[in-house]
Amino acid sequence: MKYLFLIVLSISLTSCQEDTNGYAISGNVKNLENGKMIYVSSIDQNNQPQIIDSVLVENEKFSLDLAEVEVSGLSFLTIKGVNGNVMFISENEPIKFEIYKDSLDASKVSGGKENQIFYEYLNHLKGLNQEMMQLRMEMQQMATTSRDPESMARFQQKELELRERDMVFKKKMIKENPAAYVSVLVLTDMQSMGASTSELKEHYEMLSEEMKQLPLAKSLKSGLDKRSAVEIGSKAPRFTGPDPAGNQLALEDLMGKVTLIDFWAAWCRPCRIENPNIVRIYNKYHDHGFNIIGVSLDRGDQRDRWLQAIEEDKLTWPQISNLQFWDEPIAQLYGVRAIPAAFILDENGVIVATNLRGDDLENKVKELLEK
Structure with a gap:
């Protein structure tokens, strides 16, 4: 699962504020010696952290008046020599911090609705x-x-x-x-x-x-x-990509009466858990016109792990990957932001269902083949 808590520092944000009551920060830092510097940073327009001000800690306390912000944004405090940061929203309200030097994740931020x-x-x-x-x-x-x-x-x-x-x-x-x-x-x-x-x-x-x-x-x-x-009802976007041997495979050449495009990766535990079910359904219905195309989001430096997973999980259908992790172009074409992800196509290449697993997947495949 890819969560905001792990990626939020790479995001640039702005929002309008109707009322500007000032922008000031203050707080306590437990067990931090005098003279340590605290840096205030924000995310610039290039999605990079930028230091906008700093303040010295005296008697485990600090306070700093900052220029009013026309737009709010994601900001954070860092302490020189201490790993990690404390995130907050730079809204035009007094903001207070209770910072624990040895456990920044446990720090508390108060002030302002945002x-x-x-x-x-x-x-x-x-x-x-x-x-x-x-x-x-x-x-x-x-x-x-x-x-x-x-x-x-x-x-x-x-x-x-x-x-x-x-x-x-x-x-x-x-x-x-x-x-x-x-x-x-x-x-x-x-x-x-x-x-x-x-x-x-x-x-x-x-x-x-x-x-x-x-x-x-x-x-x-x-x-x-x-x-x-x-979306369901749309014609599936066409694509080509390399198989493990480097051959370019095209969607239109691999389709059956019913086709599953399965986005997965060797490192994806839910994908690996679901694979035995997909193998079972494939073995049961392949001779009746059910085809699968695997598209892997593995990394370039983990090609061997991808090939090993194909062998271990007995994935005998065509496999494609550019080995570009989340930058996999086929995944981007299909708007895939989490895996496993699945698109089921009818014989005309129209998307008829998405992200089915277990019995739901089998029932849909059976239904389409019997039409």
């Missing part, structure tokens, strides 16, 4: 990530000791429930905070988590007009327009 909403969301993601990591550890232990299908199915159901609970939280946050640019970040995360185009469009329209003018919102809208090209 910061309150921002940290509510980050705290949600921290809790969700902890639950997901624990579940995946249990799944990995199960995989090494037993391959009991029923037990693995229970783990998959628990993971699905976590994802659904997370999506409910995200939708609620956008609905309740349409004028907060944190909602644009949440919407971006929904896209990364594989939310449908219709869901994303619905919640994009909930945003205030000011929020829709943010660079991130405009980028999101552009992505949604591209995703519309791979």
Whole structure:
């Protein structure tokens, strides 16, 4: 799962503020010696961190008046000689910090509605990530000791429930905070988590007009327009790509009566867990006209791992990859932001279903073949 908490420092944001009451920061830093420098940074227009000011710590305290901001943005504090940072929103409100030098992640930020909403969301993601990591550890232990299908199915159901609970939280946050640019970040995360185009469009329209003018919102809208090209009912975009031997394979040459385009990677645990099910369905229906095209998002320096996964998981259908990780051009063409991702095509190359797994995938394949 790709979450905002892990990538947020690479995003540039702006939003309009109606009221400007000043922009000042102050706070405490536990156990930090006098004379240490704290740097205030923001993300510039090139998505790079830029130091905008600094302040010395005296008696474990600091305070700094900053110029009023015409637009709010993501900012963060760093301490010289200390790894990590403390994120906050540069809104025109007094902002207070309680910083723990030895555990920056535990630091607290207060002041301003935007910061309150921002940290509510980050705290949600921290809790969700902890639950997901624990579940995946249990799944990995199960995989090494037993391959009991029923037990693995229970783990998959628990993971699905976590994802659904997370999506409910995200939708609620956008609905309740349409004028907060944190909602644009949440919407971006929904896209990364594989939310449908219709869901994303619905919640994009909930945003205030000011929020829709943010660079991130405009980028999101552009992505949604591209995703519309791979909605159910659309003709699947054509592509070619290299197989493990370097031969160029084309979609139109690999299609059957029913075709599954399966986006996966050797490093993707949910993909590897689902592979036995896909193998079973392929072996059952291939002779009746069911074809699969695997498109891998593996890295260039992990080609051997990709080939090993194909062999270990017994993936006997054509495999394609440019080995460019998330920059895989076929994945970008199809708007893939999370894997596993699947597109099911009919005999005319029209997308008839997406992201089906387990029995749902088999039932759809059977239904289409019987038409």
